Amino acid sequence: MSTLDTIPPALRSAAEELAASLELSEPIALFREAKARLDADGKARDMLKRLAELDSDLRRREADGTLTREDIDRLRAVQREAWSDPVIAGSAEAQQRAIGYLPEVNELISALLGWDFASMASAPASC
Amino acid sequence: MTQIREMASEEVAQEPAWRSDVERAARNLAAALAETPEYKAFEEAYVRFRDDERGQEALWAYQEQQRLLQPMLMLGAASAEQRAELDELREAWMAEASVSQYLEAQTALSTLARAIDELLSGKIGLGFAAACRPSCCG
Numbered sequence: 001m002s003t004l005d006t007i008p009p010a011l012r013s014a015a016e017e018l019a020a021s022l023e024l025s026e027p028i029a030l031f032r033e034a035k036a037r038l039d040a041d042g043k044a045r046d047m048l049k050r051l052a053e054l055d056s057d058l059r060r061r062e063a064d065g066t067l068t069r070e071d072i073d074r075l076r077a078v079q080r081e082a083w084s085d086p087v088i089a090g091s092a093e094a095q096q097r098a099i100g101y102l103p104e105v106n107e108l109i110s111a112l113l114g115w116d117f118a119s120m121a122s123a124p125a126s127c
Numbered sequence: 128m129t130q131i132r133e134m135a136s137e138e139v140a141q142e143p144a145w146r147s148d149v150e151r152a153a154r155n156l157a158a159a160l161a162e163t164p165e166y167k168a169f170e171e172a173y174v175r176f177r178d179d180e181r182g183q184e185a186l187w188a189y190q191e192q193q194r195l196l197q198p199m200l201m202l203g204a205a206s207a208e209q210r211a212e213l214d215e216l217r218e219a220w221m222a223e224a225s226v227s228q229y230l231e232a233q234t235a236l237s238t239l240a241r242a243i244d245e246l247l248s249g250k251i252g253l254g255f256a257a258a259c260r261p262s263c264c265g
Contacts, residue, residue: 014159018152019250025145099258106259112157118259121244
């Protein structure tokens with residue numbers, strides 16, 4: 001049984017209504033459009049993959065004490081290249097805006113409930 | 128005053144439709160959640176827990192000891208006796224009926240809230256609850 005099947009029908013319907021409204025909201029719609037552009041852009045995805053691999057490699061080098069100034073410069077150069085790409089920059093900006101909007105929605109839900117919905121949804125299954 | 132009222136009504140008039148749609152849906156979700164047995168059980172358990180003097184005293188004793196030991200615990204310098212005492216105070220607190228009922232109700236409600244979060248996050252392509260948690264860096 002999926003976790004979603006544990007939601008009573010009336011509550012599930014209300015949650016789906018909120019999800020649909022959020023999908024149509026400006027910050028989320030723009031984020032989804034920007035994400036779709038990024039997913040469709042092979043060059044941008046390759047650059048992000050390269051950046052993630054380089055970042056991971058540098059963390060490993062830092063841990064084993066072999067990190068050099070050249071490694072850091074190389075990472076910064078790839079970071080600069082990535083952020084100058086309009087698709088990547090646009091996607092990051094849209095994501096930040098979407099993430100900035102969601103707490104407003106959470107605050108509204110939480111104010112009516114009397115406790116923080118997001119914290120409750122993040123709490124461990126048992127204490 | 129009239130000018131302020133005019134400005135306020137202009138702001139309301141300019142509010143995009145998507146915003147009021149989301150607000151209405153968020154209120155509906157909160158109302159539907161408040162109707163669930165999990166929510167009602169949590170509210171009742173919270174009131175019992177809040178009004179339970181023994182439970183509150185046990186909580187205070189545990190938190191006070193935890194506060195005193197915090198620097199030592201962070202440095203890994205607390206003795207075995209100190210850690211054992213803290214564990215005993217925690218167990219004593221959790222053994223109170225109102226506390227265990229409260230934690231049980233909280234777990235049930237948390238499970239439901241996580242399922243809703245999973246639904247919302249899956250649809251919008253972003254972690255809803257994760258985006259709303261305060262960041263570790265303030």
